[in-house]
Amino acid sequence: QVQLVESGGGLAQAGGSLRLSCAASGRTRITYGMGWFRQAPGKGREFVAAISWSGGSLHYADSVKGRFTLSLDNAKNTVYLQMNSLKLEDTAVYYCAAEPRILGGGTWTSDYWGQGTQVTVSS
Numbered sequence: 001q002v003q004l005v006e007s008g009g010g011l012a013q014a015g016g017s018l019r020l021s022c023a024a025s026g027r028t029r030i031t032y033g034m035g036w037f038r039q040a041p042g043k044g045r046e047f048v049a050a051i052s053w054s055g056g057s058l059h060y061a062d063s064v065k066g067r068f069t070l071s072l073d074n075a076k077n078t079v080y081l082q083m084n085s086l087k088l089e090d091t092a093v094y095y096c097a098a099e100p101r102i103l104g105g106g107t108w109t110s111d112y113w114g115q116g117t118q119v120t121v122s123s
Helices: none
Strands: 003-007 010-013 018-025 033-039 045-052 058-060 068-073 078-083 092-102 108-113 117-122
Touching: 003 092, 018 033, 018 092, 018 117, 033 068, 033 078, 033 108, 045 068, 045 078, 045 092, 058 068
Parallel strands: 010 117
Antiparallel strands: 003 018, 018 078, 033 045, 033 092, 045 058, 068 078, 092 108, 092 117
16 A cells, blocks of 8 residues: 655745645555646546656656656655646646556556645636
8 A cells, every 4th residue: 555645735826836745655665656636626637747766757747847847755755746837727636646657548547646735826
């Protein structure tokens, strides 16, 4: 089993920044890596970013490229999502994910999920 504990959500103004953190623990070893998804009100959960433990594989959704940066600290089993130039449409519950993977058709999913942290961007 994998436990994912998120922190760092909150309120930011449009154009501002926030940083999310997610620490992984548990008996099950995470073999690929970690990532983030988000779910806005009335919408489905969508992929944001994913990174392999080696850092050699890094993926971003087009909507966040150039604004969000995903990084990790292997020693701490922790992944960070630095969110800059925030937009109103970034408002969502952000979910940390372990073992994210892409399915046929380009849809991302994951085996393990955190409890979610709210990010609200105001004008």
